[in-house]
Structure formats: structure tokens, C-alpha cells
Amino acid sequence: MQAEVKDLLLSNQELTDTALERLLPPESQVPTSIHKAMRHSTFAGGKRLRPVLAMEAARMIRGDGNLPQGIEELGAAIEMLHTYSLIHDDLPALDNDDLRRGKPTCHVVFGEAIAILAGDALQTRAYEVLANLRCPAPANVEIIRLIAQATGTVEGMIGGQVLDLEGEGTSPTAASVDAIHRAKTGALIRVSVVTGGIYAGASTEDVNRLTEFGRKAGLAFQIVDDVLDVTQDSAQLGKTAGKDLASAKATWPAVFGIEASRKHAEKLIAEAFAEIAPYGSAADGLKSVARYLVERTH
């Protein structure tokens, strides 16, 4: 990874973490158990890729190299939604995962009841944060609407989780892999890019470009995730490796093989870059983050 990209990622991660620290109730706040659980999973070493994408999309639309004030609060809300989905996905009734980002999962530490409620509460808190965003109407309500859609049941995150669950044990096809990826992880990545742009005042044409960029980058990200699950071990990944294969999950390499998957991710990123070419050097930050999505090794 180039030093520049690393600095960009790190500074955005720090902004996001500082916002999360401020926007989540402290551990000492009653009832303490749920606030500890919310923080345990939120501060478990996540890479904050969705917030970083939102921030760099906002920087690109703003166009003067700076981030719009308060954009890190949008990133923090998106990260809360991502974390809530991980907590629930890891529950015994769903994926039954004991390890996430190298740490014991929420229900392992706090029990199932608190883990269910901590996930619920991260979703709730995300919308409270979104309702307090410092961007003018109607952008603030539009951001809430788009995020709710992207995390819902119809072509959104929860819908993807259901398709994924229901597909377990059946042979994955190209169509099923595509539908699951688009919904389960793709939609939240896409909406991170789009709402970052809207926060910074994106026009309808900007939103269309960001939507296409986000769609392609999100799919590339998930393909690389699937490839890493096959090629890396648990210590490198910080989560249980090879699980997708063991449970016959619908993944890209299972259908197309590892090499074709890698090539397809590269092609998608090239297409994503073409979408934002009109922004010239203002798009450099967003492009370097997208490049990182497919070149990362964990």
C-alpha cells in the first residue's frame, strides 16, 4: 500500500473513530451492559471503509480538497449500521461465529440477549445521529431515506442476509451470488458513496455517477472478500477462514474460480474509475480508497 493511501485511510479512520467515541453513550451510562456491548463491537478494529468512502465522495463533490464540516457523523452512523448487521449476523441462530476482527463476538462476551439488543440499539442510534446531521434540508431526510432503503429487505442489506441464509446448502449460481452480494454488502457500500456526495451538495448527475461508482466498487470489494476467505488463514483475516466454503455459501470464487474472480474485481474497479473520471484530480482520494478495496490482503 502506498504511503499516501495509508495516510488518507488513517486520517479518515481517526475522524470516524473520534466521532463514534463522541456519539455512542459512554460505558458508564446506565444500563451499562448494553453500552459496553455496543462499544465492544464498534471498537473491535474495523477498517471504517464505508465511512472513508462517504468522506472521500464528499471531498470529491466539494471539489476544493477539503471535507465538509460534520461529514464524519454520517460516516459514524453508517459504521453503526454496519456493526449492528455484523453483531446480528454472528448470532448462534444466524452464522454462529465466535470470532470477528480477531476478537470474541458480541454474544460470546455479553450473552445473546444483550447482543440482540446491542445490535438493535446501534441501528436506533444511527438514525438519531442521521437526524442530527449538519447538512440542510432536504438533503438530511434524503440521506435517511436512502440509507433505510439500502439496509432494508428489498434489494438491501437485510434482504441479502435472508437470501444468504436461505441459499446455504444449495449450489450457488452466478445469479444467486450476484443477488446476494448486491444486496448484502453492495447496497450499504453504494449508499455510503452516494450519501457522502449528497451531504456535500451533489447534483442529480453527481448522484447517478456516484451510484454507478458505488455499485461497481461495492461488488469488487465483496469479490475480493470472498477470495480472501479462500486464500488467507484465520489469523490473517481476524475471522474464521474457509467458513464460506464449509457452509457452501454463495461466493464468487465458488462459482467462477479464484483467478477469474480477481480479474473481474479489477475490471469492475476500472469501470468504477471511468464513472468518476469527469471529476479529474478531485477524485484522487476516492480512487485511491477504491484501489485499496481490491488490493488489500485482509
Added chain:
Amino acid sequence: MQAEVKDLLLSNQELTDTALERLLPPESQVPTSIHKAMRHSTFAGGKRLRPVLAMEAARMIRGDGNLPQGIEELGAAIEMLHTYSLIHDDLPALDNDDLRRGKPTCHVVFGEAIAILAGDALQTRAYEVLANLRCPAPANVEIIRLIAQATGTVEGMIGGQVLDLEGEGTSPTAASVDAIHRAKTGALIRVSVVTGGIYAGASTEDVNRLTEFGRKAGLAFQIVDDVLDVTQDSAQLGKTAGKDLASAKATWPAVFGIEASRKHAEKLIAEAFAEIAPYGSAADGLKSVARYLVERTH
């Protein structure tokens, strides 16, 4: 129950049910299992008391006897949030209830994984509906902010669920009962009244009066709920009766006895009525619903 109140409740329930029917994805929408689960629990015979309170508060603030256009969508969103909390509360890891409103609970019919995700999705869908409300900014964002607060961990619904869980098996005190009730059910009832008023254009003074009214009516409602749990059988309640006592839950009658509890509920409703006395006959609808809250028998 007087015929007038019955008509009022029924017509508001119908408006809410029609909105819910329109605002929830159809059962035929892929992935079908989660949409069936969301509808199973939403259309399980709920009395729609929170939507009815929101609608009557809006009618009172409007002052001409009519409901503001689209108010039933606010009611529907609030009912989705209430239903999500019931689905998760009934899970084996929490209250482990097989019966709710006389029907098998969501996880009994659809399994735990889908029940967890159906609860999540009802919360998500509620915010999407709230983002589409037909009231002007900034009232729409204020409604989202207040509802997220009232359903959150700090003196909100989830916080109350946690206090309730953690208190099981310990002796309930007046202070613990009060804290749990205020948060677990009181906050959502209060915010239903308040946001109904805001939807109709409530002033700051209106909001203060509605807040006090909602706080008192919400507590009275929960006290009556606790009393019914002790005095009615399962067939009358449509849920497992006597469960609170069996699990040493913090309830009003357990601390103060049945008669004192009934009297306290009456006193609270009288105080609540005093709060909205300045609205004269415009408050009649809201008052008759509040009266029903404490006189109901199931």
C-alpha cells in the same frame, strides 16, 4: 366501553391498518420469508394504541376536528417499531414467549434467524416511512430524532428492556419499577403523542403539554397492563398470563398491590387530563382514548 370511543378506536385502527398494508412489502416480494414474518407479527391483532394516540394528539393540535393528511403513516411507523420490539422481546434469548396476542410468536413460526431479521427490518422500514412523511421540514427530522431517542438505550425502549432483563430474579423496588416502565413502554407512548402533535404543527408550549400528558398516560397504561397480567387469564389476555409474577418481574402490583396500583393509574389519568384541559373540546378524542387505556380489560 362507550359506543363513541369504540367507533373512534375502530376508525383510527382501520386507517393504521390500511397504511401498514400499503407500507409493508407484500408477502410475494422476494425474499418472501421475511416479508411473511414481518406481516405475521404486524397483523396479529394489535390494538394500534400508539398510532391512535398519535392521531388524536394531531387532531387536537389541528383543532378543527379533522386529522392532518398522511398522519396514519406516522402511526404505521410507530406500530412497526412497537412490533419489532415485541418480536425481539419474545425471542428465546429474551422473554422466550411462544404466544403473543393469541397467536404463535414470530420465531415459533419462522425460526429464530428470520425473527431476528424481521424485527431488524421493521425498525429499518419504520425509518424509511418516517423519512417519507408528508409534513414539512424541520418537523419531519424532529420526529425522527425524537422517535430514535425514545426507542434508544438512554431512558428509551431498549434501555428499559435491558433494565427489565437485568432485574429478573431480584426484588423489584418502587424505583426500579418506575425506571423500567418509564423507559420500556412509557417512552414510546409519550413520543407517539408528542410526534402526532408535531406533525400537526404543535408549538413549544403544545409539545410541553403533550410530553407531560404522554408521560402520565403511558405510565397509567403500563400499570393497568401489569394489573391485567395478575388478574386476567391467558385466554383473556391473548398472551401468557402470570408470567411477570413467575419471573419476579418488576411490576407495579408486585410492589404496591393491585388496589393501590389501580388507584394510581386513575390519578395519573386525571393529571394527564388536566394537562390538556386548555384545548377544551378539541381534546375529547385524545381524552377518550386515554380513558380507554385505563378501563380496558385486555
